[in-house]
Amino acid sequence: MRVKTISRSTSTYVPQGTTSAPVPRNLNPALHPFEKAREYTRALNATKLDRLFAQPFLGQLGNGHVDGVYTFAVDPKVLNRVASGSGDGVVKLWEMTDRSEVYSVKAHDGIVKDMCYSDDGKLLTCASDQKIKLWDHPSKMEGKSTKDQVKPLMTYLGANSFNSITHHRHDQVFATASSSIGIWDISRSKPTSTLNWGSDSINVVRFNQTESSILASAGADRSLVFYDLRMSTPVTKLITTMSTNAISWNPVEPFNLAIGNEDHNAYIFDMRKLERALNVLKDHVAAVMDVCYSPTGQELVTGSYDRTLRIYSVREHGHSRDIYHTKRMQRIFSVAFTPDTRYVLSGSDDGNIRLWRAKASERSHVRSTRERVKLEYDEALKKRYQHMPEIRRIARHRHLPKTIKKMSETKKIQLGSIKRKDENRRKNGEKLSARMPERQKMVVKNVQ
Template sequence: MKVKVISRSTEEFTRERSQDLQRVFRNFDPSLRSQEKAVEYVRALNAAKLDKIFARPFIGAMDGHIDAVSCMAKNPNHLKGIFSGSMDGDIRLWDLATRRTVCQFPGHQGAVRGLTASTDGRVLVSCGTDSTVRLWNVPIPTLMEFESDDSLGDGSKPLAVYVWKNAFWGVDHQWEGDLFATAGAQVDIWNHNRSQPVNSFEWGHDTVISVRFNPGEPNILATSGSDRSITIYDLRLSSPARKIIMRTKTNSIAWNPMEPMNFTAANEDTNCYSYDARKLNEAKCVHQDHVSAVMDIDYSPTGREFVTGSYDRTVRIFSYNGGHSREIYHTKRMQRVFSVKFSCDASYVISGSDDTNLRLWKAKASEQLGVLLPRERKKHEYLEAVKNRYKHLPEVKRIVRHRHLPKAIYKAASLRRIMTDAERKKYERRKAHSAPGSMLKEPLRKRRIIKEVE
């Protein structure tokens, strides 16, 4: 005799983490869902509006410095630690989770202009206008927990102090290796165990103001100088490799960690320019939106976005291939932003400004903090996909792009727009009254470059 039994488990018919909510089964057959596009469009519209309602990017300020924050550095081996240096020579290690100072490194007599951590995260390298390079021992993360402000750590004496002939304006460590480079009157390459530079590079006699090692090729580095140049060096060669001269000065450079052949330059003319190091005769992309000089730039670890800080007192987040920013952060008290960093998990942005504060922001303004349930995560992913599907439609596009700007920046942006339109109209009129082919217009990607030097 055969007995057939229907066997059904409770998990198949109830939602996760609940014993009483029944799971809903849906049939996604297009013939049964004639209003599918209309429903999804409304959901995309509502999702865009909800993003605006829940946009709270500012998390908190880290107060402790008594002068402007001039530079910052991340610890590659510790997620919630960040170093900051100020114009009065004070260097601090911050704990982002508690937003308090963990350790101080006293010693510099002038402004700290450059900070970088070694590959293993155990050595901090700092340099400044007092013509010294100092190596510090970084506290072990497990010892960085503290209960009260009375237990602040002190970096005491540096591991080594290298005194040199001229002031330093920047420093960067190899992604893999024991070398670090300093920018000043020339580019000097140092070893941790040597008190003199192991190599020096010079192309012209102007000051080098920033230096960055390539994340993919440890022997390649890029620098920017006060003579409006961007230069690429190879440590294996005795002379510099490539150089371009732009119309305005470049304040900082950042390599894309996922595409190490590309880098982006933060320029004095309010724009950022993305280049392919193999083809420097034109920029790959021009990133516009700031209304004053861009002072610092840093790429997200994912390589899809970068953050910029500007003299116009705002922080903007750009897509690596987008001409305009997707986000702008500002507060009433924040002054000129001199340094910005993406956190090592790409979830947060840290900015250091002229008002002595470091500020912590969310990389996605409306992102929900804390642990998400599986259903919550699926819901967020679905709404993001729906928004992306209908982002080209006018109403969704208008809501997603809208940002409230400070009055000064709004007026400056309007003025720049008027000037750009007037310049374009003038060119079109001159072209209309000139012989055909006599006036050739170069795109902005090429127009900002004066010449390329091999």
């Protein structure tokens, strides 16, 4: 039996040496009839490998907390340190490199509601015990006994329990949220001014880190209020259909912010045009408890009461690009990006702090030039062929917990029923208001 084989000489397409001129390559499409077919196959294989190596969960930090984890503080100037506060009043500092506990201190007698870092690296904590405490730089507290030597530099007393705290980007000023917004000088024991616009309780307050005199707050009366410290007065007020649980300013686009709402969605707003949202981020099936922008401003992580964590690409569409969950993880109350954007932290009421990869299939090792070029080529191919049915199906497929899957299906049926009922009422001649775009449905009123 005679078998004919295809034999190619390497001398026709490989240079003879390093000093030789490169072998010319003809880019005429007529000479490469199967180019698109080959690229599609490579894009399909790259998508499959991306899902095959998707292992987002890295582990937990130390032994976690005894009570639930309700707040994080990430110092933007330090990559490997994060502080966490729990429901039993304990504040812990963690070393991200080896996931170990640096120190732990019983900071408050109530729930630690919020924490933030000052410009010089000191930590501010507030709690339901009506106290704010200022703690020294972490490097000066390592190795100290929590009972004898770890003491706050200063304690501030308030008239009501504090719900939130945020520090000014440059000045020694911080703001707190309780029954009103208090503006504090870090060297004084009483607030220098008080801001309020019609809310009995304010849930969250956040300084804009770029336009540093702008302040945003969310109240229990479903209001989202913006203040300007240069005028010491409110600027504008937005009333939404349901209350807001969290606020995060975009670090790159100064006027844009994201809010986590009780209606299961996160919204992105431009504070100059509050009549409609820039984007509606869907997919959660319970209230969004916390939101956090990545340092690049391109991605947003949300933590929800439905025990899942979702990551959104802000500019693309309103659905999450990834969802993270574990069997033991309970309701998520706090999320944060690390300053290098590679990792995500989540704190839940089971007391654990979990560390996740921001990109599930990415590995943080030193890459050779050849590997880096191959990964960039694969990413370009996946982007080019992302709308092909098979590639889109594989890229979007996720395994969900049974409860989340059932709740998603039920929610889809309910929303479809509401739309169908509205259309039937219009068809049968009932006079209804004009159809409201999806990005305007949650806006009740904008007050200047």
